[in-house]
Amino acid sequence: MEKKRGTARVLLECSLSDKLCLVQGEQYAVIIVPTLLVGVFLILLAVILWLFIRGQRSQQQRPGRRGIAPMPSSRGLTQEAPGHEGKIVMPLTETAVGSFLRATAPSLAKLQVPRDQLSEVLEQIHKGSCGNLYRATMITGDPPRPKRVVLKALKEPAGLQEVQYFVGRIQFYQYLGKHQNLVHLEGCCTERLPLYMVLEDVAQGNLLSFLWTCRRDVMTTDGLLYDLTEKQIYHIGKQVLLALEFLQDKHLFHGDVAARNILIQSDLTAKLCGLGLAYEVHAQGAISAARTVPLKWLAPERLLLRTAGIKGDIWSFGILLYEMVTLGAPPYPEVPPTSILQYLQRKKIMKRPSSCTHIMYNIMKSCWHWSEDSRPLPKELRSRIEAAARTADDKAVLQVPELVVPELYAAVAGISVESLPFCYSIL
Incomplete structure (x- = not known):
C-alpha cells in the first residue's frame, strides 16, 4: 500500500516537462469527453425518432391524409395532383363544385326545372345510401297543371366526385332518350345544391x-x-x-x-x-x-x-x-x-x-x-x-x-x- 501511494504522489508532483506525467493526465480527457458526447448524441437521436414516429401515427389516424380518404364533402374537398413519387393531396375549395355545375349547365339547359315549380312539401318514399327519393308535385304546361313526379335527391354534404356521378347519370338519361318501357327523366335541378333528378312517377311501385x-x-x-x-x-x-x-x-x-x-x-x-x-x-x-x-x-x-x-x-x-x-x-x-x-x-x-x-x-x-x-x-x-x-x-x-x-x-x-x-x- 505504501508503495502504491508513493507512486501516485510522484506522478502528481512531477514537473511540466515530465512526459510520463502528461500522458497519464490526458488519458482521462480522451476517454471521458467522447463518451459524454456520444451519450448526448444518442439521447437527441432517440428524441427525434420518437417525435417522428408520433407524427406519422397521428397522420395515419387523421381522415383525409396519405391519399386514402372517405369521399370528400362539398365543404372540405380534396383533389389529387401528380407528385414526384405518387399523388399529393391538395386542398380544394367548394368552388370546384360550382365551377363544374356551371361548366355542365349549357348541356342541361333544356332539362332544367325551376325549383319554384316543385312543391315544397316532399313525401319521402325511399331512403338510399346515395340519396333519397321523394314524391312531389310539379306545375307544368300551359295552362299550368299539377303533375306527380319523383325527385331523386343527391345526399348532402356532397363532394365533387358525387356531384360528377349524379350529373353524369342525368346526362346518361339525356343520351338514352325516352322509351315507353324505361323510367324516363322529366328534368333536373342542377344549377346549385341540392341536386335533383325529376323522374316520372310510376305510382303503383315495383x-x-x-x-x-x-x-x-x-x-x-x-x-x-x-x-x-x-x-x-x-x-x-x-x-x-x-x-x-x-x-x-x-x-x-x-x-x-x-x-x-x-x-x-x-x-x-x-x-x-x-x-x-x-x-x-x-x-x-x-x-x-x-x-x-x-x-x-x-x-x-x-x-x-x-x-x-x-x-x-x-x-x-x-x-x-x-x-x-x-x-x-x-x-x-x-x-x-x-x-x-x-x-x-x-x-x-x-x-x-x-x-x-x-x-x-x-x-x-x-x-x-x-x-x-x-x-x-x-x-x-x-x-x-x-x-x-x-x-x-x-x-x-x-x-x-x-x-x-x-x-x-x-x-x-x-x-x-x-x-x-x-x-x-x-x-
Whole structure:
C-alpha cells in the first residue's frame, strides 16, 4: 500500500516537462469527453425518432391524409395532383363544385326545372345510401297543371366526385332518350345544391311488391287488380324485352334484371329501372368492382367475373319469369347464395314450378344455357313470348297461399332486408 501511494504522489508532483506525467493526465480527457458526447448524441437521436414516429401515427389516424380518404364533402374537398413519387393531396375549395355545375349547365339547359315549380312539401318514399327519393308535385304546361313526379335527391354534404356521378347519370338519361318501357327523366335541378333528378312517377311501385300483394286476397287498390294470369306474365315479359332491345341498340346492357327493378302501372305497363350498371358501362366501359348484384340473378359468366353483355340479361330474364310465375319466390330456394356457382357448374337449373306451364318452362330453359351463344337475343326471345301469349290462359289466376316473410326471403335470395323495395325501387 505504501508503495502504491508513493507512486501516485510522484506522478502528481512531477514537473511540466515530465512526459510520463502528461500522458497519464490526458488519458482521462480522451476517454471521458467522447463518451459524454456520444451519450448526448444518442439521447437527441432517440428524441427525434420518437417525435417522428408520433407524427406519422397521428397522420395515419387523421381522415383525409396519405391519399386514402372517405369521399370528400362539398365543404372540405380534396383533389389529387401528380407528385414526384405518387399523388399529393391538395386542398380544394367548394368552388370546384360550382365551377363544374356551371361548366355542365349549357348541356342541361333544356332539362332544367325551376325549383319554384316543385312543391315544397316532399313525401319521402325511399331512403338510399346515395340519396333519397321523394314524391312531389310539379306545375307544368300551359295552362299550368299539377303533375306527380319523383325527385331523386343527391345526399348532402356532397363532394365533387358525387356531384360528377349524379350529373353524369342525368346526362346518361339525356343520351338514352325516352322509351315507353324505361323510367324516363322529366328534368333536373342542377344549377346549385341540392341536386335533383325529376323522374316520372310510376305510382303503383315495383313488380316484386306487386307479386307479393297478389298472394293476398286483395281485389283492387287504386284501380290496380292484384291478380296475375299466365297471359299477363307474357305481357309484362314482352315489355321488359322491348326495353332490353332498346339498350342493346345503344350497345348497352342492364346488368340487374329482376322483379325489384321493374315498376308497374295500373294497366300493367312495365318500366325497367335501376340503370346504374348500364350507366357505368356507358361511362367507364366496365362495371365497377364496388358494384354488387345478388348472385342468384347472375349469369355464369358474371359469376366467373368474365366480360358481361346482353346475353347475361337474357339469363336474368329467365329468373324474372320464375319470379312472376311463383308470385315473388326467391330463385334457387334450396341453394345457399354462396353455392350458386358450384350448382350451375354441375349443369343444374331450377325445376319447373307447379304453376308454370311446359311452354313457359321451355322459354326459361332457353335463357339458362351455360353458353352465351346458345341463348336467344332479346328480339328472338320476344317473338317466342308473343307466340306463347296467343295461346296462354287469361282466366286462371296464379295462386300461392304462403305470404312472404321479408327476413326469410332476404336470407334465401341473398340480399339484405333493408334493400327490399317495399314501396319503390332505386332509380
